[in-house]
Amino acid sequence: MTMKALIKETAAPGLTLTNTREIPVPQKGKVLVRVKIASICGTDLHIYQWDNWAAGAGIKVPCISGHECVAEVVKLGEGAQSVSIGDRISVETHIPCGQCQLCQNGKQHICENLSLFGLHTDGCFSEYAIVPEVTLRKVPDAIPDEIAAMLEPIGVGVHAAQVSDVQGKNVAVLGAGPIGLFSACASLALGARSVSISDLKQSRLELARECGEMTIWNPLETPASTVMGSNAPDVIIETTGSERSLIDALPYLRKGGNVTMAGLFREEVSVNLSRDLVFKEATFKGIHGRKMWDTWDLMETLILQNKLNVAPAATHRFQLEDFSEGFRVASTGEAMKVLLYP
Numbered sequence: 001m002t003m004k005a006l007i008k009e010t011a012a013p014g015l016t017l018t019n020t021r022e023i024p025v026p027q028k029g030k031v032l033v034r035v036k037i038a039s040i041c042g043t044d045l046h047i048y049q050w051d052n053w054a055a056g057a058g059i060k061v062p063c064i065s066g067h068e069c070v071a072e073v074v075k076l077g078e079g080a081q082s083v084s085i086g087d088r089i090s091v092e093t094h095i096p097c098g099q100c101q102l103c104q105n106g107k108q109h110i111c112e113n114l115s116l117f118g119l120h121t122d123g124c125f126s127e128y129a130i131v132p133e134v135t136l137r138k139v140p141d142a143i144p145d146e147i148a149a150m151l152e153p154i155g156v157g158v159h160a161a162q163v164s165d166v167q168g169k170n171v172a173v174l175g176a177g178p179i180g181l182f183s184a185c186a187s188l189a190l191g192a193r194s195v196s197i198s199d200l201k202q203s204r205l206e207l208a209r210e211c212g213e214m215t216i217w218n219p220l221e222t223p224a225s226t227v228m229g230s231n232a233p234d235v236i237i238e239t240t241g242s243e244r245s246l247i248d249a250l251p252y253l254r255k256g257g258n259v260t261m262a263g264l265f266r267e268e269v270s271v272n273l274s275r276d277l278v279f280k281e282a283t284f285k286g287i288h289g290r291k292m293w294d295t296w297d298l299m300e301t302l303i304l305q306n307k308l309n310v311a312p313a314a315t316h317r318f319q320l321e322d323f324s325e326g327f328r329v330a331s332t333g334e335a336m337k338v339l340l341y342p
């Protein structure tokens, strides 16, 4: 039996749709799932375009990319018993080794020997996918498929807000791409006093406004001083990976504040550490992925309590056959999240 799959055939730009890929058989500790919806991530754009980052990410071609999805369990490999056939699941991208010191101490998400679903293994831009049992997450029935397909990136936003101690605080989110948007939504859900969000794209800011009560601002039109000068942030969540955006915001951080870094920077960044960190007793923290499984527990609770209004983030839907258009709108920033139906 064969299936549809989007294949990265060679270490070069592009992806190829095939109908002739064999449906894989789940080996020990693995599970075969039927993908209902997959969602395009920024990482997938890098892989699609095959830029320097993708070329250095340890991806072995040919492979199937894609890591954000909702799927249904169809076959269990030997020893897999935490799920049953027919269960609806989402996937945690970070595949831990389970053996290292970090894994043994509740930090599987930053495992010493971390590998990534859809990068170092075949992913979910296909009708069926093989998922390691340790990364499966059963999705509560009340969470709709489209939200379930986005749980992985929503989880990054929840993780960012969770570690930033946002309750009762003024939160400034830099960047209104998916991770920034989800961080802002999670900050509201976790009781932030106020949330502001910045982006160079007006359409992204308008969408953010649909998700909750936040101050939106465009740095091309409004200087950081106008937004943060009179209402200093206690928390800055950085998701742009832009040096300019970070260093413009840091001087306004309140003393004792938290800066949570989620964006990836292409270059080294120059920060005034004495002024912006030491004298303020500020805390700088990086986050990578989601805690397993605290972040998922919290995220699902917030969604089930209708506190996390993220549904507007799913802006575009395509059949897998029309993936080129999906990748196009995702890369121009026209779309927030693009969903692919295999």
Ligand SMILES: [Zn+2]
Pocket: 041, 042, 043, 067, 068, 152, 153
């Ligand atoms: Zn992702």
Ligand SMILES: [Zn+2]
Pocket: 096, 097, 098, 099, 100, 101, 102, 103, 104, 108, 111, 112, 113, 114
């Ligand atoms: Zn490990």
